[in-house]
Amino acid sequence: MSDVMKRASDYMKRGAKLTSETCPVCGYMLLEMEGRKVCPQCDKEVIVAKTREEYVEASSRIVLTRLREVLLENISNLTGEGPVPLENEEALDLLDRYVSILEKLEGLLSDKRTPHVRGK
Numbered sequence: 001m002s003d004v005m006k007r008a009s010d011y012m013k014r015g016a017k018l019t020s021e022t023c024p025v026c027g028y029m030l031l032e033m034e035g036r037k038v039c040p041q042c043d044k045e046v047i048v049a050k051t052r053e054e055y056v057e058a059s060s061r062i063v064l065t066r067l068r069e070v071l072l073e074n075i076s077n078l079t080g081e082g083p084v085p086l087e088n089e090e091a092l093d094l095l096d097r098y099v100s101i102l103e104k105l106e107g108l109l110s111d112k113r114t115p116h117v118r119g120k
């Protein structure tokens with residue numbers, strides 16, 4: 001059995017169902033599991049958007065979520081070796097910047113709509 005078939009049957013065992021849609025990347029049939037569509041060939045979650053807006057919304061969410069992960073990792077690296085010394089202005093500046101970006105990100109992610117520049 002090929003890797004793809006094996007992966008597909010693993011997904012099916014976990015309750016995934018076959019769909020009539022195909023992967024936009026490789027053209028393989030998509031499986032649906034818990035409302036999420038996965039491609040057993042790419043072994044990735046696939047977002048099927050009905051409209052351009054939906055696509056933009058979904059992809060910006062993924063990008064923002066990834067960015068948040070990176071930021072949290074950076075923050076944890078910065079503070080990983082104990083408290084940041086207050087005289088270390090460089091580290092504090094960096095931390096301040098990370099936290100403020102994170103704050104904006106949380107705002108965007110909690111917003112149901114597509115992130116966009118406001119107040120212009």
Ligand SMILES: [Zn+2]
Nearest residue numbers: 023026039042
């Ligand atoms: Zn695929």
